[in-house]
Amino acid sequence: MRSFGQLEARVMNSLWEADEPVTVHEVVSDLGEQKAVAYTTVITVLERLRGKGWVSRSREGRSYRYDTTATKHQYSAHLMSQVLREAPDRSAALLSFVGQLEVSELRDVLDAIPDEAPGGSDA
Structure with missing residues (x-):
């Protein structure tokens, strides 16, 4: 496995720095402080990271909360x-x-x- 791409690394750092599982909206907001990223792009990155086994998600109401599976x-x-x-x-x-x-x-x-x-x- 190769290392994370630039955006994947930014998303993972956002998750690692969070005290608890976060929503896509919270990740977008966190990333926006550095450089704006589209909501749909963040969803795509989170789902790819989930497919690779680095991120998990749990349903909360009509949305999901994402968390890392490793430190x-x-x-x-x-x-x-x-x-x-x-x-x-x-x-x-x-x-x-x-x-x-x-x-x-x-x-x-x-x-x-x-x-x-x-x-x-x-x-």
Whole structure:
């Protein structure tokens, strides 16, 4: 899977920043603060994102409320996993990526892994 397109990313960011599921009208209003987008265009984008599994919807009266099915962090992790899966040498790509991190960042991440996590030290 490739990353979101420009408008998809704007719509997803609007959903991620919301405290609760939102209507199309609320997304249009939020996006309009940056650059106006047509109501029907937002519906189309939301439905495509729903088809891809990134957005869910629930009926409220005569309209729908939309919400994300994954956090922004989960989406980022998905993209990184996709890139690693497509790399000719996964280990080399991962090593290069880790080499770009600050040591303190890497230590913080490793310390945050629960002992019972897959691959965690449980011995």
